Amino acid sequence: MTMALSGQYMTNGLLAAGVLLLKVLAVIMPITVVVAYLTYVERKVIGYMQRRIGPHRVGYRGLLQPFADVFKLLLKEVLVPASANRFLFLTAPFLALVPALATWAVVPFWRGAALANVDAGLLYVLAMTSMTVYGIILAGWSSNSKYALLGAMRSAAQMVAYEIAMGFALVGVIMASNSLNLDRIVVAQAGGLHHWYIWPLLPLAVVYFICGVAETNRAPFDVAEGESEIVAGFHVEYSGAGFALFFLAEYANMILISALVSIFFVGGWLSPFEGLVPILGKPGLHWLALKMAFFLFCFLWFRATFPRYRYDQIMRLGWKVFIPLTLLWIGLECVWKAVGFGPWF
């Protein structure tokens, strides 16, 4: 009797685990495809900004280019420098990749559609997004190359610079929503375009997005890579698949930051026409996707426009502009909280 019951529990458990696994794959697989096509879009968008046409040889209008890139990278030799710490050298790409993908567990795509709809979601996001940088530092250190080491040092400096401002910006969001649950943060913004947090928290939104750009090592904060300064920085010694993992992590992080900014500040899956237009006003995944696309475009736009910061200047920006600004805004929110303000507090 007990045996049979536990056996049934086992099958049920296995079944549930299988279903969960499929769900996880259903999230991760589209993300990897989006990553692949983000590289294509990046090359096309920046190409057009620079009066070029971008990739156009592989497939119709170059649409198969990302696959060609993936296969090329996988077919290259995986080099491990002789003087490198072999174990750490091969572990580092995982440290960068795993958080970039695992954070998606708590990201809600529409109402209740997060795989892990947990109450500590925002803490998890904060913890995971901060992890990526350790992969970079470890990669730089374990390569045993001076350029890589400089890249790692810069990455550490950068983290020191923006992590706090990022945290403060999120505190601002929590103060408005009173929840760490990403799902509820979006729901709290329901009620129309003017309920979104971007209006009262605009400076925090800007700070958070800029910190996100910095965290993903994208221009103008790409000092850890610093193409023209330290050649490729932390991944100068990586080739083939190892490099591909860093690449995947960077782009997955870009998409993640876009999703998070959309969720925290511009109402996630909510429609901007909520309550105004009957069909367009319906919430849905497409709104989230549109908002993410906009922020992703901004990533590319920045890259085509701005020169690169020097890494001590990022530190100055973080400590002397962002932290005072976010502190000030939290103080302001305290006042709003006490006296009530608009539909948000």
Add this chain to the structure above:
Amino acid sequence: MLAAYLAIPFFLVVAAGIGLFALAAGFVLGPRRPDPRKAAPYECGFEAFEDAHMPFDVRYYLVAILFILFDLEITFLFPWAVSLNHIGTAGLLAMVAFLLVLTIGFIYEWRKGALEWE
């Protein structure tokens, strides 16, 4: 309650699996032609002067310590911000006082030049 967290380990495993798969594919599909020059650390085409693992000056050391302090303070702010609706004005004022102390400390650091690390 806790069941909701179950997806997270699955995500970690699948993400690591993807990485492992790619790396394994790289090792299996890619060529292996070892060469001492190829395995030497990159230093712009010349032999490295010395090992990169050595103690050297990290100039933002002081800022890094401040960073840890501030990061800890943020962790205080999270539970407070979540429960703002339940702790009333007293709770709000308590944190305002805390934030003021924090700000004064920050201004002190700034004036002392701890942020001028270059």
Add this chain to the structure above:
Amino acid sequence: MPDLRNFTLNFGPQHPAAHGVLRLVLEMEGEVVRRADPHIGLLHRGTEKLAESKPFNHSIGYMDRLDYVSMMCNEHAYVLAIERLLGIVPPIRAQYIRVMFDEITRILNHLLWLGSHGLDIGAMTLFLYCFREREDLMDCYEAVSGARMHATYYRPGGVYRDLPQRMPQYQPPADPKVHRSTRELERMNANRQGSLLDFIEDFCNRFPALVDEYETLLTDNRIWKQRTVGIAVVPPERALALGFTGPMLRGSGIPWDLRRKQPYEVYDQMEFDIPVGTEGDCYDRYLVRVEEMRQSNRIIKQCVDWLKANPGPVMLADHKVTPPGREAVKQDMEALIHSFKLFSEGYSVPEGETYAAVEAPKGEFGIYLISDGANKPFRVKIRPPAFVHLAAMDEMVRGHMLADVVAVMGTMDIVFGEVDR
């Protein structure tokens, strides 16, 4: 606690910002540069020695390959030196053509400098914008000389040939897989319907707006300013002591320009201003060069107007030095002899020595020429501006960060062809 050590870092030659083959050995304290030691010679081709073993005219092509970004200016200095020893002066039209192409070259050089300087600091779009305009100017090179870079267009006694009456046009692509519509082709050829001068005039009219476009991306950009203002400040007295010339000197506030101070060709008849900086930092040198592009554009315009109105010979008729031309060779015995003598053994230059310098885009490019009366130079000494500037590398980057090293390298506008010779 273990001792903190400075470490030594190889920067280049295999580095994206090494501007060719510069090898810097940097002594670093963390990210801060304590000492910079430029190692040169990786592109040494022995130009000076090679020139001693061939007739004078054969070395003009070597001059293009010195500073391969400002080709005709290098030729100019060499040709000028020969002309001074020979005691000849080219026809006035040739002088105008030379001035015009000197300025086209200046814009060519500054465009490449601007693009790569921007790229070094991370602004990559500018690079492609600059190359768009370089394309047009290189077409001008091609139209007069047949070569897009190494023109060998200036010759002692004038220039190789007169400006073409028809600007070469884009042709339909030969590769059938490449599709280009007739309309697109027409659009591309729209400003190539007339002569070369029409094309250049059209360029001059377009160019100021394009410079504004570059400036939009950089001049008021906060990041650009943070990366260049106050970086590698060279006070005027140091700039003089270090032997700086060109924009490097003018950036420090000294209005020294050979085109004004020792006018050659017809520069004394040109109207242009000489921009100078005030602080002597990377940003000032950037502003000076951008303004120089506008001034060059002004000079080109004046030359175009004059050249349109005044046809005439572009080469002296002294066939001891200049070729008599193909038609004359077929009809005239003496011309045949001249042609044969000129192309086989060249001409003899009277004994003597001279120094001829031009204001090349990068600074004073000089040729010190000694002739012992033979048909080959006894000694050619090249004074490249970038060599002198590179010597100041240590002084300029000391105490700055690694990221500033690339900014300084960009601001120096180094090309290794002329540094290593």
